[in-house]
Structure formats: structure tokens, C-alpha cells
Amino acid sequence: MEKRKSLTEQIDRFRELGNSSEAIDKKLDELIFLLESSDLDSDAVSQLQDKFNEAVEQTKISSDSLKLFRKLDNPEASRLELVDNLENLLSHYKLDSEVSKRFILVDKVIRLVKVLAGLVMIALGFAMIVMPATPAFEMYTIVYLTAEDGVTLMDLIALLIVFAGVYLFVTSVSKVGKSE
Numbered sequence: 001m002e003k004r005k006s007l008t009e010q011i012d013r014f015r016e017l018g019n020s021s022e023a024i025d026k027k028l029d030e031l032i033f034l035l036e037s038s039d040l041d042s043d044a045v046s047q048l049q050d051k052f053n054e055a056v057e058q059t060k061i062s063s064d065s066l067k068l069f070r071k072l073d074n075p076e077a078s079r080l081e082l083v084d085n086l087e088n089l090l091s092h093y094k095l096d097s098e099v100s101k102r103f104i105l106v107d108k109v110i111r112l113v114k115v116l117a118g119l120v121m122i123a124l125g126f127a128m129i130v131m132p133a134t135p136a137f138e139m140y141t142i143v144y145l146t147a148e149d150g151v152t153l154m155d156l157i158a159l160l161i162v163f164a165g166v167y168l169f170v171t172s173v174s175k176v177g178k179s180e
Helices: 002-017 021-037 042-072 079-092 097-130 153-179
Strands: 141-144 150-152
Touching: 097 153, 141 153, 150 153
Parallel strands: none
Antiparallel strands: 141 150
């Protein structure tokens, strides 16, 4: 917990300095001072160097990938340029079957939850319409069908719930056929 607190304090100090090269230079000088004053062996130094090189490489990759995404978002580009940009983008990202399986599983679970939520909303809405309620809960009668019964505000709210459930159900089911 204490280590996490000191890390957040360091991040806050870095944000105060701003996201400039001065702040990076200052932190790099602190790192050099710490390395000079420590008793690290060559293996530990090479591990730190590998970690630093990996961080620099990740920074390069993220800035390059943003450029690739921006190229793909160009509405004036021809289809051939868009395909080339998409090919470059896919070559930069490592997609394996595990990542795609996880993505498909999460997508199916989300659709299943939407289908279930839609069905529950439909059932709840119909239950609100069919089941009798106390006169205090019926609220206002909008259209009288008989002297004692009619369409109430609660019935309209229940219809809105039913329509929302139907919308959720239809949109989540219609996406199943398109994605598979």
C-alpha cells in the first residue's frame, strides 16, 4: 500500500511538471543518479536496460499506431488506400486466436445479457398492464373505456417498458446473424 502511495505521489509530481521534455530530462537525471549510487551487478543493469528499451519501443509503437489509425479515418482516401492502411494496421498488431476467442466470447455474453434484459422488460411491462393494481398506484386515467376502467398513465409507462424491451431484444438478436 505504501509503495502504491509513493507511486501515485510520483505521478502527481510528474503531472505538476507537465508533459514536457524538461520533466523527462529531470526524471532521467534522477534515474542516472540512482543507478550511480546503487550496487547493481551487470545482470540487473541489463534487465533495467531491457525494460527501458521496451518502454521506449512501446512509446514509438503507440505513436505510430495512432498515425495508422488516423490514416484509416481519412474520408477522402480511395478504397485501395484504405485497404493498404488497414493492412499496415493489422501487421502492427499481433492478433492471435486467444485474443479473438476472448473478444467473441465477450461479445456473445453482452448480446445474451441484452436479450435477457429485453425479455425481462417485456415480461415486466405486460405484467404491469395485466395485473390489477391499487387505485393509488393506477395514477391518472387518460382514456375511459367504461365508467370504472380505462387506459391509465401506468399502462402507458408499461407500454414504454415493453417497447424498450422489444427494441433491446430485436437489436441484440439482429446482430447475431450479421456477426456470424
